[in-house]
Amino acid sequence: MDKILCDCSIMVVDDTTANLDLLDDILSKKYEKIRLFTDGNFAFKSALSDPPDIILLDVMMPQIDGYELGLKIKANRVLSDIPIIFISAKSETLDKVKAFQSGGVDYITKPFHIPEVMARVETHLRLGKYRAELEEKNNKLKETLKSLKEAQSQLIQAKTLSSLGTLTAGIAHEINNPVNAINSSGIALGKIIRKFLALIEIYDKLRTENTDSILEEAAIFKEEISYSEITEGVEQLLRNIDVASNRTIEIVRSLKTFTHMGRNEKEAIDIHENIESTLILLNQRIKDRIRVTKHFGNIPKVKCFPGKINQVFVNILANAVDALENKINIGEPAEIEIKTSLAADQEKPSVNIEFSDSGAGVPEDIKEKIFDPFFTTKDVGQGTGLGLSISYGIIKSHGGNISIGTNRVGGAVFILNLPIE
Ligand SMILES: Nc1ncnc2c1ncn2[C@@H]1O[C@H](COP(=O)(O)OP(=O)(O)OP(=O)(O)O)[C@@H](O)[C@H]1O
Numbered sequence: 001m002d003k004i005l006c007d008c009s010i011m012v013v014d015d016t017t018a019n020l021d022l023l024d025d026i027l028s029k030k031y032e033k034i035r036l037f038t039d040g041n042f043a044f045k046s047a048l049s050d051p052p053d054i055i056l057l058d059v060m061m062p063q064i065d066g067y068e069l070g071l072k073i074k075a076n077r078v079l080s081d082i083p084i085i086f087i088s089a090k091s092e093t094l095d096k097v098k099a100f101q102s103g104g105v106d107y108i109t110k111p112f113h114i115p116e117v118m119a120r121v122e123t124h125l126r127l128g129k130y131r132a133e134l135e136e137k138n139n140k141l142k143e144t145l146k147s148l149k150e151a152q153s154q155l156i157q158a159k160t161l162s163s164l165g166t167l168t169a170g171i172a173h174e175i176n177n178p179v180n181a182i183n184s185s186g187i188a189l190g191k192i193i194r195k196f197l198a199l200i201e202i203y204d205k206l207r208t209e210n211t212d213s214i215l216e217e218a219a220i221f222k223e224e225i226s227y228s229e230i231t232e233g234v235e236q237l238l239r240n241i242d243v244a245s246n247r248t249i250e251i252v253r254s255l256k257t258f259t260h261m262g263r264n265e266k267e268a269i270d271i272h273e274n275i276e277s278t279l280i281l282l283n284q285r286i287k288d289r290i291r292v293t294k295h296f297g298n299i300p301k302v303k304c305f306p307g308k309i310n311q312v313f314v315n316i317l318a319n320a321v322d323a324l325e326n327k328i329n330i331g332e333p334a335e336i337e338i339k340t341s342l343a344a345d346q347e348k349p350s351v352n353i354e355f356s357d358s359g360a361g362v363p364e365d366i367k368e369k370i371f372d373p374f375f376t377t378k379d380v381g382q383g384t385g386l387g388l389s390i391s392y393g394i395i396k397s398h399g400g401n402i403s404i405g406t407n408r409v410g411g412a413v414f415i416l417n418l419p420i421e
Pocket residue numbers: 315319320323357359360361362370371375376377378382383384385386387388389412
């Protein structure tokens with residue numbers, strides 16, 4: 001028998017000293033720590049101050065009988081897990097149901113059959129050890145699970161922030177262009193307006209001075225400032241300002257759909273509007289490099305957490321752009337196709353949103369893994385491998401599904417299925 005079991009402490013409670021002595025003789029051959037009690041109340045106090053690993057308990061005792069003491073032990077938070085083996089004489093009728101109800105795990109009968117006593121004690125000590133070990137492992141598992149969950153939510157938050165960071169960098173760039181255009185057009189318009197004012201000043205003199213000489217002066221000035229050209233220029237500058245300010249308004253409007261990022265309420269949204277917004281925000285990486293075609297079907301609004309769904313669109317579109325970098329570098333056509341439609345074959349009414357790209361596709365042997373957290377084929381610092389696992393979680397939490405396929409040019413197709421609700 002192993003050392004750990006020999007080290008176990010055993011408490012024996014029996015009002016007959018002859019029985020105590022006999023059990024002491026039997027048990028002390030293997031166990032070192034044996035405590036003997038003739039009185040149940042003393043035994044209880046001793047157990048409280050130093051809980052034993054097992055208790056052998058006589059049923060018939062004068063002060064407090066075995067059943068009662070058993071119940072008292074089971075009701076105590078410190079002692080409740082200690083296994084109790086009841087001892088009863090062959091002549092007594094042991095109420096087995098009552099014994100088990102009083103916390104007994106087993107019973108032995110007098111006169112004692114030594115190997116049986118040893119076997120039963122050892123079995124329950126072993127079971128007790130296993131139980132304690134299991135409990136300890138279980139607690140450790142619970143702790144590990146808790147810290148895993150914490151780490152997961154921190155990572156998801158970090159990834160959300162980093163997607164936002166990517167977007168913000170792009171948006172800053174995007175807004176910079178129209179704002180610069182507005183600014184330089186404004187400056188140019190200012191210069192022209194000042195020239196017009198100078199011309200008006202010349203005409204102003206008409207009221208007091210000689211008409212012909214003033215008209216002559218005005219004509220020379222008009223020549224100097226290339227009057228007809230700058231009049232045309234004004235039109236062009238005003239058009240520039242119009243285009244640029246509309247673009248800025250568009251970007252700001254797209255940003256609004258993303259300000260829902262953390263909202264905790266579901267909203268019925270127009271999926272197409274959200275895809276458009278995402279494309280505008282990713283435009284920095286798309287424009288002039290990738291051809292995006294949209295085949296938007298006639299779909300109803302979808303009830304969802306808009307910020308979360310936008311995050312999925314960003315992750316999938318950003319992956320598509322990444323997958324196209326090689327094609328762009330070697331001058332091959334880089335295309336993204338986005339399709340939406342009502343799903344026909346689902347039990348619940350739902351929509352399909354399909355993102356297809358002309359990249360190299362997802363190799364067969366990694367298809368299984370791409371939704372795993374931290375799985376990435378990108379270089380260190382290029383990808384965290386969280387985009388798809390977070391997207392998968394988001395879509396699943398909406399009762400939807402993500403599947404992956406291959407299109408006719410070998411590129412990847414990601415199909416989101418979202419219930420309409
Ligand atoms: N459109 C795609 N074409 C080809 N492979 C893809 C495509 N989308 C995803 N993958 C593969 O799936 C992997 C996991 O994608 P996921 O978005 O989870 O992480 P990531 O893009 O590598 O990193 P990040 O956390 O920055 O998104 C990618 O590294 C890539 O190998």
